[in-house]
Amino acid sequence: MFGRPKTIQDGLARTRQSFFGRIRQLLAGSTLTPEAWDELEELLIQADVGVDITTELVEDLRRQAEAGKLRTPADVDRALRERLIAMLQQGAPSVVDEPRLLTVILVVGVNGSGKTTSIGKMAYYYKQRGRKVILAAADTFRAAAIDQLKIWGERVGVDVIAHQPGADPGAVTYDAIRACQARGADMLIIDTAGRLHTKYNLMQELAKVRGVAAKQVHRAPHETLLVIDATTGQNGLAQARHFKDTVGVTGIVLAKLDGTAKGGIVFPIVRELGVGVRFVGTGEKLEDWAEFDPQLFVAGLFDQNGNE
Amino acid sequence: MFENLTEKLQAVFDKLSSRGRLTEADVDAALREVRLALLEADVNYKVVKAFLERVRERAIGAEVVRSLTPAQQVVKIVHEELIATLGEGAKLNLSGPAPHVIMLVGLQGAGKTTAVAKLALRLRKQGQRPLMVAADIYRPAAIHQLEVLGKQLDIPVYSEPNNRRPPEICANAVQHARKAAYTVVLLDTAGRLHINDQMMAELEAIKAKVQPAEVLLVADAMTGQDAVRVAEEFHRRVGLTGLILTKVDGDARGGAAISMRHVTGVPIKFLGTGEKPDALEEFHPDRLASRILGMGDVLSLIEKAEQTLDQQRAMEMGRRLVSGEFTLEDFLEQLHEVKKLGPLSQLLDMIPGMARVSKDLAPDVTEQQLKKVEAIINSMTKEERRRPEIINASRKRRIARGSGTTVQDINQLLGQFRQMQRMMKQFGKAPKRGGLFSMFQ
Numbered sequence: 001m002f003g004r005p006k007t008i009q010d011g012l013a014r015t016r017q018s019f020f021g022r023i024r025q026l027l028a029g030s031t032l033t034p035e036a037w038d039e040l041e042e043l044l045i046q047a048d049v050g051v052d053i054t055t056e057l058v059e060d061l062r063r064q065a066e067a068g069k070l071r072t073p074a075d076v077d078r079a080l081r082e083r084l085i086a087m088l089q090q091g092a093p094s095v096v097d098e099p100r101l102l103t104v105i106l107v108v109g110v111n112g113s114g115k116t117t118s119i120g121k122m123a124y125y126y127k128q129r130g131r132k133v134i135l136a137a138a139d140t141f142r143a144a145a146i147d148q149l150k151i152w153g154e155r156v157g158v159d160v161i162a163h164q165p166g167a168d169p170g171a172v173t174y175d176a177i178r179a180c181q182a183r184g185a186d187m188l189i190i191d192t193a194g195r196l197h198t199k200y201n202l203m204q205e206l207a208k209v210r211g212v213a214a215k216q217v218h219r220a221p222h223e224t225l226l227v228i229d230a231t232t233g234q235n236g237l238a239q240a241r242h243f244k245d246t247v248g249v250t251g252i253v254l255a256k257l258d259g260t261a262k263g264g265i266v267f268p269i270v271r272e273l274g275v276g277v278r279f280v281g282t283g284e285k286l287e288d289w290a291e292f293d294p295q296l297f298v299a300g301l302f303d304q305n306g307n308e
Numbered sequence: 309m310f311e312n313l314t315e316k317l318q319a320v321f322d323k324l325s326s327r328g329r330l331t332e333a334d335v336d337a338a339l340r341e342v343r344l345a346l347l348e349a350d351v352n353y354k355v356v357k358a359f360l361e362r363v364r365e366r367a368i369g370a371e372v373v374r375s376l377t378p379a380q381q382v383v384k385i386v387h388e389e390l391i392a393t394l395g396e397g398a399k400l401n402l403s404g405p406a407p408h409v410i411m412l413v414g415l416q417g418a419g420k421t422t423a424v425a426k427l428a429l430r431l432r433k434q435g436q437r438p439l440m441v442a443a444d445i446y447r448p449a450a451i452h453q454l455e456v457l458g459k460q461l462d463i464p465v466y467s468e469p470n471n472r473r474p475p476e477i478c479a480n481a482v483q484h485a486r487k488a489a490y491t492v493v494l495l496d497t498a499g500r501l502h503i504n505d506q507m508m509a510e511l512e513a514i515k516a517k518v519q520p521a522e523v524l525l526v527a528d529a530m531t532g533q534d535a536v537r538v539a540e541e542f543h544r545r546v547g548l549t550g551l552i553l554t555k556v557d558g559d560a561r562g563g564a565a566i567s568m569r570h571v572t573g574v575p576i577k578f579l580g581t582g583e584k585p586d587a588l589e590e591f592h593p594d595r596l597a598s599r600i601l602g603m604g605d606v607l608s609l610i611e612k613a614e615q616t617l618d619q620q621r622a623m624e625m626g627r628r629l630v631s632g633e634f635t636l637e638d639f640l641e642q643l644h645e646v647k648k649l650g651p652l653s654q655l656l657d658m659i660p661g662m663a664r665v666s667k668d669l670a671p672d673v674t675e676q677q678l679k680k681v682e683a684i685i686n687s688m689t690k691e692e693r694r695r696p697e698i699i700n701a702s703r704k705r706r707i708a709r710g711s712g713t714t715v716q717d718i719n720q721l722l723g724q725f726r727q728m729q730r731m732m733k734q735f736g737k738a739p740k741r742g743g744l745f746s747m748f749q
Contacts, residue, residue, distance in 0.1 A: 042353050048532040051347045111555060111583075112417025112528065141583075143456035144449040151448035165456075196558040229417060233350030233532025235560035256416065259501045261534035284416075284446070 032073060037062055040080075047262035048233055053271065057083060081298055087267055088294035091276030094251060096223050102180050103131075103187045104213050104220035107253075108206060108243055109227035111194030114255030116145065118227050118281050119191050120152030121289035122253075125279075126187055127156060134185040136176035137162035138169035138209055139193040149191050155286065159183065169193070169205060170212040177216045190221070197242035210247045224249050225278060228265065230257045236265035237272065244273050251278035254292065258282045330378060335367045338382040349563030349600045352536045355570045363389050383601070390597035393566055397591030398550060398575035400431075401521045402492070407439070407485040409493045409518045411478075412552070413511055413542055414526035416499030419554035419580055421450065423526050424496040425457040426580065426588035431492050432463060439490040441481040442467040443474040443514070444498035454496055461585055464490075474498070475513040482518050495520070502541035511546045524577065526552045527568060535564035536571050543572045553596075554580035557587070561600050636693040636725060640685040683711035684721055696722055 037058060044054040061079055064070045070079055096103055105122075109115045116139070123133045135153050137160055139145040146162045153160035161176035173190055180188045192209060195202035213220040226249040228236050243249045252270070254263045257280050266277050277292040339360050346356045363386055372381045402408045410427065412420045421444070428438040440458055442465055444450035451467050458465035466481040478495050485493045497514065500507035515523065525539060525548050542548055551572070553565050556579045565576055576591040685693060687710030692699050699707070699722065704715045 045347055045353050046533045048350075048534070051344055110530070110558070112419055114417055142453070143460070144453035147452050148447070148449035196555060198557070198559050229528070229530075231415065231528070231532060231534050231538070232530050233535075233560070233564065234348055235350070235530040235558065236532075238559055239530075256501075259415070259534065260503060260537050261532065265532065 032065055032070075032076065036073070040076075044264070047264035048236075049262075049264035050234055050237070050268045053087075053267050084267070084298045085294050087271055088277065088297065090270055091274050092250070093276070094223060094278055098222075100218075100222070101186065102177070102217050102220075103222050104177070104217050105187070105189045106192065106210060106213065106221040106224045106247065107190060107227060108192050108224065108247055108249070109194060110196055110239055111142075113194065113227045113229045113232075114253075114281060115139075115194060115227045116148050116152065116191055117284060118225075118253050118255050118279070118289075119149065119189050120156060121281060121286055122279065123152070123158050123189055124156045124286040125289050127158060131187045132183075132185040133158045133187045133189060134176060134180050134183065135160045136172055136188060136190040138172045138176075138190050140165055140167045140169055140172065141193040145191075145193065159185070169209050173209050173212045174216065177213065177220075197239045203242065203246045206243075206247050223251055223278075225251050225253050226275075227253045227255050228263075228269070230254050230263035231259060231261040232265050234265065234268075237268050240269045240273055240275065244275060249273075249275055251276055253277075253279045253281065255281035258288070330367055330370050330372060330381065332368050334378055335364055335382065338379065339364060339367075342382070342386050345601065346563060346566075349561035350530075350532050350535070350567075351563035351600070352533050352567035352570075355536065355567045358570070359389065359393060359566075387594075387597055387601060390566070390600060391593045394569055394593035394596055395575055396593060398577055400577065401549065402436075404521065406491040407482060407493045408491065408522075409482055409495065409520040410522040410524065411495040411497065411511075411515065411518070411520040411546075412524050412526050413497050413546060413548075414499060415501065415528075415538060416447075418499060418526045418528050420444075420499060420526045421453050421457070421496050422583075423524075423552050423554060423578075423580055423588070424454065424494045425461060425463070426585055427578070428463045428492075428494050429461050429585050430588055431494075432461075436491045437489065438463055438492045438494060439481065439485045439488075440465045441478060441493060441495045443478050443481075443495050445470060445472070445474060445477075446498045450496075450498065457585070474510055475517050478514045479517040493518075502538045502545075508541070508545045515546050522549045523547060524550045524552050525568070525572075525574075526554055527564065529553050529556045529562040529564065529579075530558065530560040531564040533567075535567045539568035540571050543574070548572055548574045550574050550577040552576075552578045552580065553591075556589075557581045562596060563600050565596060566600065636685055636688065636696055637690075639725065640682065640693070680711075680713060680717060681721055684713055684718055687711040696725065 040061075041054055041058045044057065045051065057080065060083075061070065061076055064079065065076060070076050096105065107115050107119055107122075119135060123135060126133050133156075135149055135158060137146045137149045139149070140163060143165070146165060150160045150162065159179070161172065161179050163172050163175070169192060176188055176190065179185070190209065190213070192206060193202070195206065197203065210221060210224070224247050226240060226243045228239065232239070240249065240252070252266060252275060254266055254277055257263050263280075270276060277294075277297075280290050280292050280297075282288045282290065342363070343356055343360055346359070347353065351359070366389065367382055367385050370381065370385065372378050400408075400410065412424055412427075414420050424440055428440050431438045440454055440463055442451040442454045444454075455465050455467065457463075466477075466484060468477045468480065472480075474497065481495070482493055484490075495514065495518070497511060498507070500511070502508065523546050525542050527535065527538070531538070539548070539551075551565070551568055551574060553562060553576060556562060569576060576593075576596075579589045579591055579596075581587045581589050684707060687707045688699070692703065692707075699718075701715075704718050707713075707718055708715050
């Protein structure tokens with residue numbers, strides 16, 4: 001939160017100095033030793049990629065190496081990158097930039113994943129790109145959540161539509177859509193209360209918010225973003241599954257990628273649910289926000305210019 | 309995958325012929341499955357490795373108790389080792405002169421502010437006079453959040469204007485607490501990254517100024533492999549005295565708890581189990597170990613039931629749940645009892661094998677829904693309650709009229725009930741196959 005603005009590369013620098021940097025070192029040798037395969041497995045698992053994908057990748061690469069298709073560590077390195085990139089390239093592209101009168105983005109996630117901060121940064125991002133953005137404070141549950149969003153609204157310079165704490169999130173959404181139409185805003189971003197995906201009633205409430213948007217604006221919400229904390233382990237997949245079932249998540253925001261966590265949980269999520277990663281959050285400042293690029297993400301993981 | 313660990317181990321052992329004593333081959337085959345299970349539960353790779361070595365040592369040559377299958381024997385050893393690794397829970401250290409300062413630290417979004425409020429409420433119930441201190445001057449509206457919680461719980465909050473630095477604020481708060489005879493001071497520090505040197509230095513400064521009795525790391529139960537580094541770094545910089553694991557009411561296995569405990573050696577003191585201010589539980593290693601292994605939280609269920617129902621009813625309820633003799637009549641009878649136990653989904657999560665299905669089957673039972681269900685069942689004849697399969701369309705219309713509901717409501721209830729009954733029956737079968745339930749009896 002201090003110092004220069006962070007970019008996705010900076011966020012990833014931390015990632016590569018620790019683990020993927022080591023993969024690179026391992027693979028920079030001249031021969032493929034059995035230990036190298038074990039280390040490769042360890043490194044992928046430690047990045048939260050998950051047991052299934054890790055085992056599959058390592059076994060597959062190993063088979064190819066044994067069949068003589070991959071001869072050097074450099075070959076393995078290249079094949080691994082290709083596989084990882086391909087895995088992240090699934091999912092329909094975002095339709096946010098398609099022309100329409102009002103684009104509605106619904107933001108959901110478990111408690112503390114970083115929804116409100118992400119919304120502040122996203123609002124700034126789109127405002128910089130010439131959109132007229134309004135924020136809806138539909139987290140009426142958590143203490144002071146509305147004020148938190150209002151402060152972000154002031155920082156960015158966009159309007160925030162809010163009711164009293166405890167108000168119906170659906171009603172807030174309705175009013176916010178009306179406000180967008182009245183004030184000529186072309187983008188509405190809805191902040192919702194954090195909820196564990198296992199809480200049935202809270203998930204139903206979210207479906208209702210979605211329903212209100214759908215009724216008021218043609219094909220809304222045009223994007224439903226699930227915010228996932230980069231430190232999340234394998235539970236991230238269960239989160240994504242439930243939120244997708246209930247509100248039709250169309251994209252992932254990977255928040256807090258400026259720590260030492262790798263965010264490898266996006267691999268199983270993207271693969272199983274076919275939902276792409278849209279953005280990466282890398283800090284607490286307005287500019288700590290970047291579009292997700294699979295090439296860059298994976299290339300960044302493997303780059304050698306970390307500070308190790 | 310966890311729910312099946314015993315079954316998986318069973319399959320592994322079925323292929324092996326040895327009986328009576330666990331051979332190296334038995335153990336290695338079993339531990340491969342255990343390893344996958346632990347990794348899926350987010351236990352750190354290195355921690356898993358160290359852990360399995362200990363289990364292996366203990367397991368090879370171990371005699372298989374007559375009443376257990378080899379698979380159960382291995383699970384038992386794993387379970388015991390997990391409990392040992394998790395260590396005993398510990399009470400808050402409130403020795404020495406008041407006010408006792410408790411400092412909560414952690415990453416952004418771990419749940420510190422909520423944990424501060426829950427702890428304060430708990431301490432007040434124990435006769436303490438808590439003061440909460442808003443030391444998060446960075447996150448927008450964080451101070452206000454604590455103030456709102458303070459108002460809701462009627463617990464005072466100490467805060468200062470924005471230009472003060474957190475170490476000063478905390479020192480002033482402790483001084484204020486001394487004068488105003490508060491007995492416990494809870495510091496709500498800002499969330500920060502363990503690698504942010506400047507922010508970590510701030511924590512060191514706060515600690516030096518207030519000499520806290522406790523420095524508790526608040527960590528999300530959903531944390532992945534990185535938990536190790538987070539805990540290590542916080543411990544290195546500020547010397548932790550305990551852990552609070554939050555959001556345990558979700559379906560995360562919570563393997564991060566093992567990792568953090570392993571690298572810091574400090575006890576897990578509390579679990580955050582819900583959004584309500586009283587949803588803070590003491591830590592029991594056996595329960596978390598069962599959860600990490602996917603064995604459900606049978607002990608918690610039993611204890612929870614005991615608190616609310618009398619012993620006999622608890623046993624009867626347990627028997628009925630397990631045996632699958634569960635009619636709409638029982639359902640109604642127990643609705644009131646269940647209400648006291650908390651949301652049904654939470655209850656089901658505690659039963660082995662149910663964690664996976666409970667979310668789909670058993671929505672949180674709210675007061676309103678309970679009333680509806682009650683009305684519907686009350687409008688049925690005795691025969692209908694015992695044999696819901698006889699309820700045809702015309703009976704449904706009658707029941708709907710009688711209970712002021714719709715035929716849809718009745719279909720929904722019956723559907724849910726059938727599913728639940730089926731699950732209960734399936735679950736009841738498990739012990740016959742030597743399921744884990746027997747381990748707890």
